[in-house]
Amino acid sequence: MTTSGWIQLLVFAALILVCTRPVGGYLFRVFETETPPLKSTLGAVERLLLRLVGVDPKKEQTWVQYAMALLAFSAFSMLVTYAMLRMQHGLPLNPQGFANVDPALAFNTAASFTTNTNWQSYSGEQVMSHLSQMAALAWHNFTSAAAGIGVALALSRGLARRPGPDGAKTLGNFWVDLIRAHVYVLIPASIITALIFVSQGVTQTFAGPQTVTTLEGLQQIIALGPVASQEAIKMLGTNGGGFFNANSAHPFENPTPFANLLQMFLIFIIPAGLTNTFGRMARDAREGWALFGAMSALFLIGALVCWGAEARPNAALAGLGVDQSMGNLEGKECRFGVAGSTLFATVTTDASCGAVNSMHDSFNPIGGLVPMLNIQLGELVFGGVGAGLYAMLIMAILTVFIAGLMVGRTPEYLGKKIEAREMKLAVLYTLIFPLIILAPAAWAAIDKGALASLNNGGPHGLSEILYAFTSAAGNNGSAFAGLNANTNFWNFSLGISMLAGRFFMLLPALALGGAMIGKKVVPQSLGTFPTTGALFSALLCAVILIVGALTFFPALALGPVVEALLAQSGKVF
Amino acid sequence: MIREHVLPAARATLCTLLITGVAYPLLCTGLALVLFPQRARGSFVTDDAGHTVGSELIAQPFASAAYVQPRPSAAGDKGWDANNSGGSNLGATSKKLRDRVQADVSRLKTENPDALAEIPAELVTTSGSGLDPHLSPAAVRWQIPRIARARQVAPDRIERLVADQIEGRDLGFLGEPRVNVLLLNLALDRLLGKPVAPPGK
Structure with missing residues (x-):
């Protein structure tokens, strides 16, 4: 573990810490006030778009209406992506003349990008035309992120709004949140960062692959494309779908260590900022910082464990006369090294991003356990854009409930009582997740056809299966990428897992917002359990770790844990 | 509705x-x-004659003893396929990985009889993309005795060239120090002339 690696970790953490407040304030102004920034220019664009969509921005929606709007939009946009992929051959901007995408792969990919997962059963440069990449896929990188922000805002409003005299029932307007997220946040930030990426060497061209004669006289075909524009929103929207198969390990996607830092920053910045936005909505910034504190602690633990594991030699190379003083380099790029690769792996799985700058499949067993466990904890360590905040808020509700049980008092969050209905929804949210990971993983582990897709034998093969469903259900999209997922079994099972992991979890979150919105605010008293301090953050961490560990430890024990023990003894499969 | x-x-x-x-x-x-x-x-680079010889950011295969050789590659069937990026995805308990590294170690030892005993790990591990254009300074220096012998020059001439080509960490703390293999090989040709192709190639 090198000094420069420590500095990189600290600088990265400091950047997020310093930017959380201003970004949170900006988002608050955009979504929660009538005076968004640049009201004259961007405001005009917003109004024009809302008129085109044909909705009345003043009319707020109940949680059911909000959910219906989101579901209708997701269904529509998923269908359009499916159709575009199926018709790719006849559409423009297809310099390689790629064929139409097969139905199973098109379904999987459409589900994947609609749900903000960006799981990729295909190799981008071998299957997708430029138009498919930028319009059918990168388009969803904007919309699914905007929808995620919307759900987080809706739940936050449910928790934080004080009901009026006639009792509030509404959680905001989905279309307004969607359009504002695009106009004020995602599009301007993406344009700027895309250009920074180009300056570092990320390509941005509509040219097809270029053939060169190498210095030794061989022919090399080099795939190109409009990568930078996709790269920016891929990170900022915690999407993670690479233009190329190798994702952010590819030098055209992530050419320099500076670009690498920027990518990690983009993944965390909106989710981190949203904790502060939440604090402002709750009229007490400390409410946001308590969540931020718990997230930071879990982030640092994960980053250090993963880095520590990868700084060690790869057991498969032991005794072969290889100098492994720089750590396990299989699947890692020289320019990032072990520190830059493991920090990225931690960040991308804390959030629901899923971009990778190194191959998690080739990590040492414990190094690979960290990204998998990060997703299994619920991607709430900053988490997905929007999805991270609502996941964390549900764990916060669980925590105040458990704290309430301990002192024998009705639990409250932000002054509102947590009662049976809210607990049922929170528990539903918590239980759906392991169900849609472990059940299909168990099925795949005994299915001959599914097992034929594995790249590694022994316990690492089980890890590949477990990681795939974890990533799909968690809407992460990273992979133990040796698994050949482009088969009917994997395309359909993972596609369904992704849809369930998005919508079956977002509905309880919205319903919870709906259940909380009308509740009266109880005045604080001495017996109120404070949700603003370090004690609450620590308790929140404990609840997250206990729930995650109890649920997933048995499966992890059979995968990475056993593998770590076997690797120590030099066993290979 | x-x-x-x-x-x-x-x-x-x-x-x-x-x-x-x-x-x-x-x-x-x-x-x-x-x-x-x-x-x-795409950051394409040209040689002195103006021919495009590749992209600065994309590794290309080098087999000649007179060039710095890149990391092994799992991109495409034969490696270094810049139209089909990817890693080996083999884990720490993979027999395939162990066998592959063992084969590379014995090949490198035969090709580099004067080199240090321990081979830097990058030279026997595939990168995530299979297109990693860099090597660590140590992995380049490890190859200098072979290159010097193939080009029939004193090793310290190459040593000096390598030292010029080392890129430090970005901003002093980001990433790892590295050498771009294609740019270094172009610089080698500029300094010492293009190597004569081995017979039968």
Whole structure:
């Protein structure tokens, strides 16, 4: 573990810490006030778009209406992506003349990008035309992120709004949140960062692959494309779908260590900022910082464990006369090294991003356990854009409930009582997740056809299966990428897992917002359990770790844990 | 139901698709080609004769003893396929990985009889992309005795060239120090001339 690696970790953490407040304030102004920034220019664009969509921005929606709007939009946009992929051959901007995408792969990919997962059963440069990449896929990188922000805002409003005299029932307007997220946040930030990426060497061209004669006289075909524009929103929207198969390990996607830092920053910045936005909505910034504190602690633990594991030699190379003083380099790029690769792996799985700058499949067993466990904890360590905040808020509700049980008092969050209905929804949210990971993983582990897709034998093969469903259900999209997922079994099972992991979890979150919105605010008293301090953050961490560990430890024990023990003894499969 | 949700959904789909799926990448491409044309087009490099010999950012295979050789590659069937990026995805208990490294170790030892006993790990591990254009300074230096012998020059001439080509960490703390293999090989040719192709090649 090198000094420069420590500095990189600290600088990265400091950047997020310093930017959380201003970004949170900006988002608050955009979504929660009538005076968004640049009201004259961007405001005009917003109004024009809302008129085109044909909705009345003043009319707020109940949680059911909000959910219906989101579901209708997701269904529509998923269908359009499916159709575009199926018709790719006849559409423009297809310099390689790629064929139409097969139905199973098109379904999987459409589900994947609609749900903000960006799981990729295909190799981008071998299957997708430029138009498919930028319009059918990168388009969803904007919309699914905007929808995620919307759900987080809706739940936050449910928790934080004080009901009026006639009792509030509404959680905001989905279309307004969607359009504002695009106009004020995602599009301007993406344009700027895309250009920074180009300056570092990320390509941005509509040219097809270029053939060169190498210095030794061989022919090399080099795939190109409009990568930078996709790269920016891929990170900022915690999407993670690479233009190329190798994702952010590819030098055209992530050419320099500076670009690498920027990518990690983009993944965390909106989710981190949203904790502060939440604090402002709750009229007490400390409410946001308590969540931020718990997230930071879990982030640092994960980053250090993963880095520590990868700084060690790869057991498969032991005794072969290889100098492994720089750590396990299989699947890692020289320019990032072990520190830059493991920090990225931690960040991308804390959030629901899923971009990778190194191959998690080739990590040492414990190094690979960290990204998998990060997703299994619920991607709430900053988490997905929007999805991270609502996941964390549900764990916060669980925590105040458990704290309430301990002192024998009705639990409250932000002054509102947590009662049976809210607990049922929170528990539903918590239980759906392991169900849609472990059940299909168990099925795949005994299915001959599914097992034929594995790249590694022994316990690492089980890890590949477990990681795939974890990533799909968690809407992460990273992979133990040796698994050949482009088969009917994997395309359909993972596609369904992704849809369930998005919508079956977002509905309880919205319903919870709906259940909380009308509740009266109880005045604080001495017996109120404070949700603003370090004690609450620590308790929140404990609840997250206990729930995650109890649920997933048995499966992890059979995968990475056993593998770590076997690797120590030099066993290979 | 239809008027309240489905029509707005259809219209929002169309609006966002045109703005973020079409206009946004077009705008970015236009700006990128004006501001950073060489980068946007793929960072291609030419030799002194003006022939494009590859991209600065993409590894290419080097088999000759007179060139610095890149890391092994799992991109495509034969490696270094810049149209099919990817890693080996083999884990720490993989027999395939162990066998592959063992074969590379014995090949490298035969090709580099004068080199240090321990081989730097990058030279026997594939990168994530299979297109890693860099090596650590140590992995380049490890190859200097072989290159010097093939080019029949004193090792310290190459040593000095390598020292010039080392890129430090970005901002002093980001990433790892590295040497770009293609640029170094171009510099080697510029300094010492193109190596004569071995017979039968």
